[in-house]
Amino acid sequence: MHMQPTVDTRPVDPIVAPPAEIRISGLEKVYKTERGATHALSDINLEIRKEEFVSLIGRSGCGKTTLLRIMAGLVPPTSGDIEIGGRALWHGESVDSSVIRKLGVVFQDSNLFPWYDIEDNIALPLRLRGVKKAARRARARELAELVGLADFLGNYPRELSGGMRQRAAIARALSDNPELLLMDEPFGALDAMTREKMNLEIQRIALATRATVVFVTHDIDEAVALGDRVVHLTPRPGRIKDIVTVPMDRPRGVEIKQDPGFHELVGNLYASLNEEGDHES
Amino acid sequence: MNRRKLLKVLPWITTPALLIVLFVVWEVTVKALGISTLILPPPSLVFEQLGQTLGEPTTWTNVRVTVTEIVLGFLAGTAAGVLVGVILGKLPLLEASVRPLIIALEVIPKVALIPLFVIWFGFGMTTKVVIAGLLAFFPVMLNVLLGVRSVDRGHRDVMQSINASRWQTFRHLEYKSMMPHVFAGMETAIVLAVIGTIVGEYLGGNEGLGYMVVKTLNELNAPALFAVILMLATVGLIMYFIVTSFKRVAIPWHESVYGRKDVG
Numbered sequence: 023m024h025m026q027p028t029v030d031t032r033p034v035d036p037i038v039a040p041p042a043e044i045r046i047s048g049l050e051k052v053y054k055t056e057r058g059a060t061h062a063l064s065d066i067n068l069e070i071r072k073e074e075f076v077s078l079i080g081r082s083g084c085g086k087t088t089l090l091r092i093m094a095g096l097v098p099p100t101s102g103d104i105e106i107g108g109r110a111l112w113h114g115e116s117v118d119s120s121v122i123r124k125l126g127v128v129f130q131d132s133n134l135f136p137w138y139d140i141e142d143n144i145a146l147p148l149r150l151r152g153v154k155k156a157a158r159r160a161r162a163r164e165l166a167e168l169v170g171l172a173d174f175l176g177n178y179p180r181e182l183s184g185g186m187r188q189r190a191a192i193a194r195a196l197s198d199n200p201e202l203l204l205m206d207e208p209f210g211a212l213d214a215m216t217r218e219k220m221n222l223e224i225q226r227i228a229l230a231t232r233a234t235v236v237f238v239t240h241d242i243d244e245a246v247a248l249g250d251r252v253v254h255l256t257p258r259p260g261r262i263k264d265i266v267t268v269p270m271d272r273p274r275g276v277e278i279k280q281d282p283g284f285h286e287l288v289g290n291l292y293a294s295l296n297e298e299g300d301h302e303s
Numbered sequence: 304m305n306r307r308k309l310l311k312v313l314p315w316i317t318t319p320a321l322l323i324v325l326f327v328v329w330e331v332t333v334k335a336l337g338i339s340t341l342i343l344p345p346p347s348l349v350f351e352q353l354g355q356t357l358g359e360p361t362t363w364t365n366v367r368v369t370v371t372e373i374v375l376g377f378l379a380g381t382a383a384g385v386l387v388g389v390i391l392g393k394l395p396l397l398e399a400s401v402r403p404l405i406i407a408l409e410v411i412p413k414v415a416l417i418p419l420f421v422i423w424f425g426f427g428m429t430t431k432v433v434i435a436g437l438l439a440f441f442p443v444m445l446n447v448l449l450g451v452r453s454v455d456r457g458h459r460d461v462m463q464s465i466n467a468s469r470w471q472t473f474r475h476l477e478y479k480s481m482m483p484h485v486f487a488g489m490e491t492a493i494v495l496a497v498i499g500t501i502v503g504e505y506l507g508g509n510e511g512l513g514y515m516v517v518k519t520l521n522e523l524n525a526p527a528l529f530a531v532i533l534m535l536a537t538v539g540l541i542m543y544f545i546v547t548s549f550k551r552v553a554i555p556w557h558e559s560v561y562g563r564k565d566v567g
Binding site: 094095096119122123125127129131133135136137138146147149150178180194198 | 461471475479480556558
C-alpha cells in the first residue's frame with residue numbers, strides 16, 4: 023500500500039457531522055471486589071474541544087482503559103458526569119442511547135466477527151440501525167477505500183493480517199459517522215512498522231472525518247506524535263497528573279520524530295512517568 | 304503437489320486401499336486356516352449374501368424403519384438439547400440447581416432404560432425414537448450450554464458499543480458463536496442416535512436393521528449377520544456424513560471447517 027513520508031491530507035470522504043464537545047467532571051470509579059474496593063479513577067476533570075485529538079497515557083493499571091470504557095458507555099462511573107455534545111452520557115447505571123450513537127469505539131483487538139466478511143463487519147452498525155443493503159454496501163466500500171481495504175471487502179477476517187483487521191475495525195467504528203472516536207490501544211498488538219504506518223493513517227482519517235479522537239496508549243512517542251494534547255494518568259487511584267499540549271500542527275509526518283521540540287516533550291513525559299517509580303503490579 | 308493438497312487427497316486414496324488390503328487378508332486367512340463360515344465367513348461370501356439381502360423388499364422396509372427412527376430421534380434430541388442448553392446457559396442459577404440431576408441422568412447407562420420404554424411405548428417405533436432422542440440430547444445440550452457461556456468478551460463490547468438490542472446481540476453474536484458448539488454436539492449426537500436405535504431394535508419389535516441382526520443371529524446365518532452389520536455401518540456413516548456436510552454449509556467460517564491455520 024502507500025507508504026509516504028508525509029501524511030496524506032486529501033479530503034477522502036464527505037463524512038461530515040457536527041463534532042462533539044466533551045466535558046468530564048468529577049468522575050470517580052470504584053470497583054468493589056471480594057478483597058475490598060479498588061479506586062480506579064479519582065476526580066477526573068477534562069474538557070475536550072471539537073475535532074481535538076487527545077492522547078491518554080499512563081502505566082498499566084492507571085485507569086486509562088477504564089476511563090475510555092466509561093466514555094464508551096461500557097462501564098458505568100461510580101459518580102461524576104460525562105457530557106458529550108451537551109448531553110449526559112450516563113444516567114446512573116444506564117446510558118443514553120442517543121449519545122452512544124455519536125460514538126465509535128476501536129478496541130485493542132479488532133474484535134471482528136469471524137462469521138461475517140469484511141463488508142458485513144464494517145457495515146454491522148448500519149445494519150443494526152436498519153439501513154438498507156444497497157446503502158450499506160456503498161458505505162462499506164467508501165470506508166474500505168478510506169482505510170485502504172477496498173480489495174478485501176469479500177474476505178473473511180482470518181484471511182487478513184493484524185494491521186488490516188485493525189483497519190477494518192476502524193472502518194466499522196466510523197460507519198455511523200461518529201462525532202467522537204474512542205480508541206483503546208488500537209495498535210498495541212501490531213509490529214513497529216505497521217504501527218508507524220497506522221499512526222499516519224489514523225491522522226488522515228481523523229482529519230477526513232473531522233471526528234474528535236480520544237486515543238489510549240502506553241507508548242509515549244505515539245501519544246505525542248498523534249495528540250493535540252497528552253493527558254498523563256497516574257495509578258492508585260487513577261488521576262490526571264499532567265496535561266501536556268503538543269504545539270505542532272496536525273497532521274504530522276514521520277519527520278516529527280527528528281524535531282527537537284518533539285524530543286523534549288517525549289523526554290519530559292518519560293521523566294514524569296518514571297517519577298512514579300517501579301511499583302508495577 | 305503441496306503438502307496442504309496432499310493432506311486433503313491422501314485419505315481418498317488410502318481408505319479404499321486399506322479396505323481392499325483388509326478384505327484380502329481376511330479372505331486369505333479364512334481360507335488358509337479353514338475357519339468355519341459359521342464363525343468368520345470370508346468377505347466373498349458376505350458380499351454375495353449382501354447382494355441377496357439387498358434384493359429382498361423386506362430389507363428396504365427395515366432400512367426405512369431404522370433410518371426414520373434415527374432421524375426422528377436425532378432431530379428431537381437435538382431440538383430439545385438446544386432449547387434446554389440455551390435456557391440453562393442463560394440462567395446460571397437454574398443450571399446450578401439442576402446440575403447434580405443432569406450429571407446423574409448423564410451417567411445412567413441409558414440403554415438400561417429401554418425395557419422401561421418398551422413397557423411405556425410398546426414395541427413400535429416410538430420406543431426407538433425415544434431412546435435415540437435421549438442419547439442424542441445430552442451431547443447437544445452440554446455443548447450448547449458451554450457455547451452460550453463462551454461468547455467472546457470483546458465481541459460483547461462491540462455489540463454494546465454500537466447500542467445493539469438484546470435480540471440483535473442474540474442474532475448477530477450469541478446465535479452465531481453458538482453454532483460451532485451445536486454442530487460439535489450434533490456430530491456426537493448422530494452417532495449415539497444410531498446406537499440407541501439399533502440397541503432399541505435388538506430388544507424389542509420386529510422391524511428394522513437391529514431386528515434383522517437378531518433374526519440372522521437366531522438363524523445362525525453368519526454371512527447374513529455380517530451383511531446386516533455392513534448395512535448398519537453404511538447407514539451410520541451416511542448419517543454422520545450428512546451432519547458434517549450440513550456443518551460445512553452452515554458455518555464455513557469456523558476453523559473446524561476451513562482447517563487449522565498451521566496446516567500446510
